Amino acid sequence: MRIAVVGGGVIGLSTAFHLADRNAGTVILVEKGPIGDGSSSRAGGIITGLMGTETAVRARKISLALFQRFSREVDGYTFHDVGTLNLAADQGAGRVEMLPLYDRLDAPYEILDADEMRRRWPLMAVPDDAWGLYDPIAGYSEPDEYVAAMAAHLRKLGVEIREFEPVLGFPMQGDRVIGVRTAAETIEADVVVCASHVWSIRLLEQFGWRMPSKVFVHQRYVSTPVPKPVILPAVNDHPRRGYYRPAFGNRVLIGIETPDREEVPPPERDLHLSRFSVDPDIRERELNRLQYVVPDVAPLSWEIEKVGLLAYSADGEPILGPAPGVRGLICAGCFHSGGFAYNPSAGLLAAEWAMDGRTSIDIGSFAPDRFDPQQARAFIDSRIRHSEYQHALHAGGRH
Numbered sequence: 420m421r422i423a424v425v426g427g428g429v430i431g432l433s434t435a436f437h438l439a440d441r442n443a444g445t446v447i448l449v450e451k452g453p454i455g456d457g458s459s460s461r462a463g464g465i466i467t468g469l470m471g472t473e474t475a476v477r478a479r480k481i482s483l484a485l486f487q488r489f490s491r492e493v494d495g496y497t498f499h500d501v502g503t504l505n506l507a508a509d510q511g512a513g514r515v516e517m518l519p520l521y522d523r524l525d526a527p528y529e530i531l532d533a534d535e536m537r538r539r540w541p542l543m544a545v546p547d548d549a550w551g552l553y554d555p556i557a558g559y560s561e562p563d564e565y566v567a568a569m570a571a572h573l574r575k576l577g578v579e580i581r582e583f584e585p586v587l588g589f590p591m592q593g594d595r596v597i598g599v600r601t602a603a604e605t606i607e608a609d610v611v612v613c614a615s616h617v618w619s620i621r622l623l624e625q626f627g628w629r630m631p632s633k634v635f636v637h638q639r640y641v642s643t644p645v646p647k648p649v650i651l652p653a654v655n656d657h658p659r660r661g662y663y664r665p666a667f668g669n670r671v672l673i674g675i676e677t678p679d680r681e682e683v684p685p686p687e688r689d690l691h692l693s694r695f696s697v698d699p700d701i702r703e704r705e706l707n708r709l710q711y712v713v714p715d716v717a718p719l720s721w722e723i724e725k726v727g728l729l730a731y732s733a734d735g736e737p738i739l740g741p742a743p744g745v746r747g748l749i750c751a752g753c754f755h756s757g758g759f760a761y762n763p764s765a766g767l768l769a770a771e772w773a774m775d776g777r778t779s780i781d782i783g784s785f786a787p788d789r790f791d792p793q794q795a796r797a798f799i800d801s802r803i804r805h806s807e808y809q810h811a812l813h814a815g816g817r818h
């Protein structure tokens with residue numbers, strides 16, 4: 420079997436890994452820039468298994484086990500299993516209802532009050548009314564390290580990685596995709612997996628299909644080294660609209676939600692993420708606000724700014740499975756602010772679709788053809804801010 424994977428971000432890399440791991444045959448990964456040129460290397464790298472739907476919890480369980488496996492098997496990569504603390508307002512309203520699901524699916528958690536959080540992580544400022552849902556088997560990865568280590572590992576496994584080769588389209592035989600077309604050549608394939616993130620939206624228009632998705636700019640920061648040991652979990656701090664975690668070399672990483680920001684149009688193929696920047700006022704205001712979560716080492720000074728794009732579907736769930744009306748094409752996208760966390764399982768599920776025509780867990784709620792065409796059209800035609808999207812779906816955007 421010959422399989423082409425479009426996109427060298429974490430979803431494409433993970434798909435190629437699982438194809439090679441299962442001896443699928445010839446696996447060719449095609450990337451328009453260098454590997455990791457998209458949002459993946461800009462991610463915060465935080466993961467939690469404590470999600471809002473059964474499918475998501477099941478997929479994240481697989482991801483967590485695979486992060487541990489990769490940490491053992493992939494040279495140069497370490498999964499930091501410091502746990503992930505999901506902070507919520509109103510005594511966990513909206514999260515408490517999920518606990519029976521976590522019990523049934525054997526997804527471990529602890530409920531922590533303010534005193535317990537202060538005892539475990541004295542560096543962290545915890546309000547008296549804080550409510551924490553702690554995921555003890557989760558944590559974070561350093562995205563740059565992960566992407567480089569996975570790419571090197573894939574080369575060892577025999578995956579052909581072609582960088583600086585934009586895919587221009589998909590050659591067809593009847594209703595079947597038979598490969599990918601680049602400026603230099605046509606690469607024949609029995610199956611193609613399209614994992615080109617926000618760029619998939621325009622690429623897939625070749626089939627008269629518009630992914631019902633919205634694209635938003637998002638940013639995160641890494642501090643200079645701090646004078647005290649950074650003993651923190653990875654934290655999804657929903658009340659403060661941000662997230663933070665320890666980072667390499669005793670630094671702190673902070674990510675910021677910007678609810679007022681308007682969506683951006685789906686990018687053209689040549690649009691590079693370096694075109695996006697953060698309004699200096701937003702940067703200063705939000706970073707000032709968030710850095711006092713670690714008062715003993717604040718004020719922090721910032722060494723690294725990463726700006727990337729997030730893609731959200733019309734119902735908030737990822738889009739993963741066969742492209743509607745086309746044979747031989749699997750798409751994997753719209754992983755909201757959680758694509759890094761999904762990547763090990765998303766790649767496994769895409770590889771299963773490509774090789775077996777079915778998946779080991781039920782991912783009907785991720786099916787690309789699940790959207791009502793009229794509602795999808797209305798969603799595509801609307802112009803919204805991030806907060807309006809989150810409000811409509813009650814979606815906090817979980818890592």
Ligand SMILES: Cc1cc2nc3c(=O)[nH]c(=O)nc-3n(C[C@H](O)[C@H](O)[C@H](O)COP(=O)(O)OP(=O)(O)OC[C@H]3O[C@@H](n4cnc5c(N)ncnc54)[C@H](O)[C@@H]3O)c2cc1C
Binds near residue numbers: 425428453462638757
């Ligand atoms: C600032 C920020 C922080 C984030 N933090 C987290 C976090 O803490 N946890 C988490 O789980 N998620 C996080 N995310 C989300 C996560 O980064 C994304 O969901 C994930 O990286 C998507 O992976 P991907 O492989 O689909 O996309 P990408 O990494 O963008 O990969 C797609 C690749 O396709 C390539 N490509 C595009 N078009 C073509 C073409 N025509 N031909 C060939 N190649 C093409 C691109 O160059 C790119 O390299 C964050 C995102 C941002 C921006």
